[in-house]
Amino acid sequence: MALLKKRNELKEKYVNLLEYESRLAFQAFYKSEPLPAENIEIDDVELRRSWAGKVLRRRVRRLFRRSDTAAAERRADLRIGIPRVLNLYSTAPLFRTYFESLGIPSENICFSPATSEEMYREGAKYGSIDPCYPSKVVQAHLHYLLTRTHQPPEKPLNFIFFPAITHLPTFVAPVMDSATCPIVAGTPNVMKAAFTKEVDFFAERGIDYVDSAVTLDERAYFKRQMFEIWGERLSITEDESDFAIDQGFEALRRFNSEMQRRGLEVLERVEGENKLALLVLGRPYHADPGQNHGLPEDFQALGYPVLTIRSIPKDTAWLARWFKEDNETGATEGPLDIRDVWPENYSTNSVQKVWGAKFAARHPNVAVLDLSSFKCGHDAPTYGIINDIITTSKTPYLAMHDLDANKPAGSQKIRVRTYAYTLQHYQEMLQDRAARMSELERNVARRRQELVAARQASFSSSSERIEMEQAFQAYLAEEEAVLGIRAEDLQKTYPSLPPRFDFTADVAPLPPEIHAITGWQPGNNHSRGCSDCASSCSCGTSNRATVAI
Numbered sequence: 001m002a003l004l005k006k007r008n009e010l011k012e013k014y015v016n017l018l019e020y021e022s023r024l025a026f027q028a029f030y031k032s033e034p035l036p037a038e039n040i041e042i043d044d045v046e047l048r049r050s051w052a053g054k055v056l057r058r059r060v061r062r063l064f065r066r067s068d069t070a071a072a073e074r075r076a077d078l079r080i081g082i083p084r085v086l087n088l089y090s091t092a093p094l095f096r097t098y099f100e101s102l103g104i105p106s107e108n109i110c111f112s113p114a115t116s117e118e119m120y121r122e123g124a125k126y127g128s129i130d131p132c133y134p135s136k137v138v139q140a141h142l143h144y145l146l147t148r149t150h151q152p153p154e155k156p157l158n159f160i161f162f163p164a165i166t167h168l169p170t171f172v173a174p175v176m177d178s179a180t181c182p183i184v185a186g187t188p189n190v191m192k193a194a195f196t197k198e199v200d201f202f203a204e205r206g207i208d209y210v211d212s213a214v215t216l217d218e219r220a221y222f223k224r225q226m227f228e229i230w231g232e233r234l235s236i237t238e239d240e241s242d243f244a245i246d247q248g249f250e251a252l253r254r255f256n257s258e259m260q261r262r263g264l265e266v267l268e269r270v271e272g273e274n275k276l277a278l279l280v281l282g283r284p285y286h287a288d289p290g291q292n293h294g295l296p297e298d299f300q301a302l303g304y305p306v307l308t309i310r311s312i313p314k315d316t317a318w319l320a321r322w323f324k325e326d327n328e329t330g331a332t333e334g335p336l337d338i339r340d341v342w343p344e345n346y347s348t349n350s351v352q353k354v355w356g357a358k359f360a361a362r363h364p365n366v367a368v369l370d371l372s373s374f375k376c377g378h379d380a381p382t383y384g385i386i387n388d389i390i391t392t393s394k395t396p397y398l399a400m401h402d403l404d405a406n407k408p409a410g411s412q413k414i415r416v417r418t419y420a421y422t423l424q425h426y427q428e429m430l431q432d433r434a435a436r437m438s439e440l441e442r443n444v445a446r447r448r449q450e451l452v453a454a455r456q457a458s459f460s461s462s463s464e465r466i467e468m469e470q471a472f473q474a475y476l477a478e479e480e481a482v483l484g485i486r487a488e489d490l491q492k493t494y495p496s497l498p499p500r501f502d503f504t505a506d507v508a509p510l511p512p513e514i515h516a517i518t519g520w521q522p523g524n525n526h527s528r529g530c531s532d533c534a535s536s537c538s539c540g541t542s543n544r545a546t547v548a549i
Contacts, residue, residue: 016306017262018280018296020472022114022287024258025092026084028106029471030251032097035240036064042239064239071235075103078234081149081160081207083141084111086134086184087168087349089284090310091216093255094248095161098226101244102236110149110157112141115290119144120405126194133404134285134373135187138162142191146201157207159233162188164213168348171314172355173336177346178217181378185213208233217348219249256310262472263311264318270305270365274434276396276427279307281356281386282371283349283379286403292371293407295400298416299369304423307366309356322362342385347378357386361393364430367423372401396426 011019036042046058080099082088088095092111099109113119115137123143124136142160150157166185167178188211195201195209202209212229215221227241236244270277278299286292287308296306313319319335326332331340338345338354345351353370360366368390372379383401390397398419400412 010300014300014303014305015262015266016296016300017259017266017311018287018292018306018308019289020262021259021308021310022089022289024255024471025089025287026096026111027471028096028100028109029258030093030097030254032101032244032247032251035066035101035103035243038064038066040064064243065237067236067240072103075234075236076105077108078104078158079108079110079155080104081110081112081145081157083138083145083160083162084114084288085138085141086187086285087165087180089287090168091165091252093251094216095163096248097251098244098248101247102230102234102240110145112144112149115140115288117290120290123147132183132373132375134283134288134291135183135190137290137405138187138191139194142195146195146205146207150205150207152205157205159208159210160202161210162191164188164211165216166213167215167217169217170348170352171336172338172345172351174333174339175345175348175351178348179346180348181376183377219245258471259308259311260313260315263307264313266305266307266311267313267363267365274365274427274430276304276365276367276423276430277307278304278369278423279309279312279356279360279366280369280371281309281353281360283353283373283376286371286373291373291403293403293412295369295371295412295416298412299420302416302420302423304367309352312356312359319359322359341389342382350378350382353379354382354385354389357389361389361395367396367426368398370397370399370401371403372399374402374404376401396422 040063041061042064044060044062046060048056048058050056082092082095084092096106096109100106120137120140123140126139126143142162145157145160149155164185164187165180168180170178192209192211196203210229210233212225214225214229223242223245226245227236227238230236230241231238266277269275278296280286280292280296282292289297300306314336316335320327323332323335326335326340332338336355338351338358341358342351342354345354357368357370360368370386372383379401383399387397387399396419398415400415
């Protein structure tokens with residue numbers, strides 16, 4: 001119990017926003033607005049073609065279209081399973097709120113748990129071969145939903161929803177494209193093949209596996225896609241689906257806003273105390289403890305708060321302080337532009353990693369932990385870019401690439417300790433520099449912190465702030481289970497025994513003692529034998545080595 005108490009104290013003092021983000025993404029933290037009634041008028045655009053084929057648009061007012069009561073009652077009994085994998089770490093609030101807005105109870109939207117070695121060993125046996133571990137581990141999550149979450153007849157799953165997300169919205173602008181990794185986007189279809197090749201595990205259990213493609217960076221097109229996917233399945237109208245999509249994006253906005261608020265608190269605190277925070281450059285699924293191998297927790301235990309790319313404030317006025325030189329020289333169009341270092345940007349998660357490196361290079365109180373999975377094709381073009389940015393700024397940097405199913409605990413511990421030594425010396429340098437600040441510089445820094453605090457306090461009375469504060473306090477108060485230890489074991493007392501020196505050696509054993517070889521004479525012919533191997537030779541003397549161990 002002392003271990004759990006210490007863990008919870010660390011969560012509050014040196015907050016790990018990567019862990020908080022991974023928990024918040026799959027929680028029901030936003031209560032959506034109720035569906036409009038049938039007699040409510042809404043704005044719409046009516047489309048028709050002219051005799052010449054031109055598309056004509058006309059704004060109209062019409063009544064909101066609702067599904068019948070029987071359909072709503074049916075939706076209240078449905079259960080939907082969603083794997084906790086890949087880009088769902090950044091989009092789960094949207095999809096959860098979409099289903100909740102349509103009348104599906106929050107407890108009936110079931111996510112698989114975070115990745116663990118036990119889950120992977122049990123479920124990764126369906127022949128999906130891919131060098132990308134984040135994609136390969138999905139089969140274990142689907143296996144969990146099929147065998148654990150699906151519990152007929154009391155709690156059956158009606159659907160497993162695993163969308164093929166082809167594009168994601170990004171805060172970086174402008175960009176050439178906002179595509180996702182093709183391996184990640186194709187994984188839902190690959191998993192469908194793996195679970196239906198010989199035996200259709202979904203049909204066998206009466207589960208509808210939904211793996212349709214969706215594009216999140218074009219809201220109008222996304223609305224059309226989601227209605228085509230779920231219109232008949234859930235017996236909903238297009239108005240209901242569109243309303244639920246808007247509610248989903250509102251939940252996603254609040255999710256991003258909450259993470260940025262927490263990140264601002266960390267950044268202001270470490271700057272005021274002349275300490276370091278660790279920014280994790282990774283993809284959304286690196287928030288999964290089974291994917292990041294607990295590296296962020298290792299640094300949190302050493303006293304370094306952990307930031308994520310999502311938690312860095314995106315307010316251009318706040319960022320202008322750090323990107324002032326870029327704006328003055330005209331190198332970029334704004335603090336969210338990365339074309340000065342990567343003009344051919346096309347992948348949402350990749351461009352956000354590069355932007356995160358640019359931010360860390362400009363903030364003196366931010367160090368970098370760069371995570372990448374084994375054979376990640378979309379990360380490969382960014383390795384050199386990020387390395388050049390970090391090297392030029394001399395920002396503390398640790399690259400942990402080629403993360404896979406195997407966790408090399410020994411070498412990982414060595415690298416963590418080595419990097420922690422670097423961070424300690426860099427932090428001491430920050431404190432020495434702060435001690436040499438002039439009185440004017442101290443007053444300016446103090447006044448800026450007061451302004452930031454006043455801005456934070458201005459949001460304290462809003463209902464949104466209150467809801468998110470409750471979610472954060474619930475996270476801090478949560479007593480985490482220690483994997484591999486049963487609850488009853490935590491209640492036991494174990495006697496402390498002294499070490500057994502007769503069974504335990506702190507040093508390597510002595511080498512075997514070699515005595516002098518007897519019976520050997522100069523001039524003997526040993527052509528047919530060797531004295532060192534204790535064989536008889538032509539001289540007739542049996543030469544033996546006596547070994548005492």
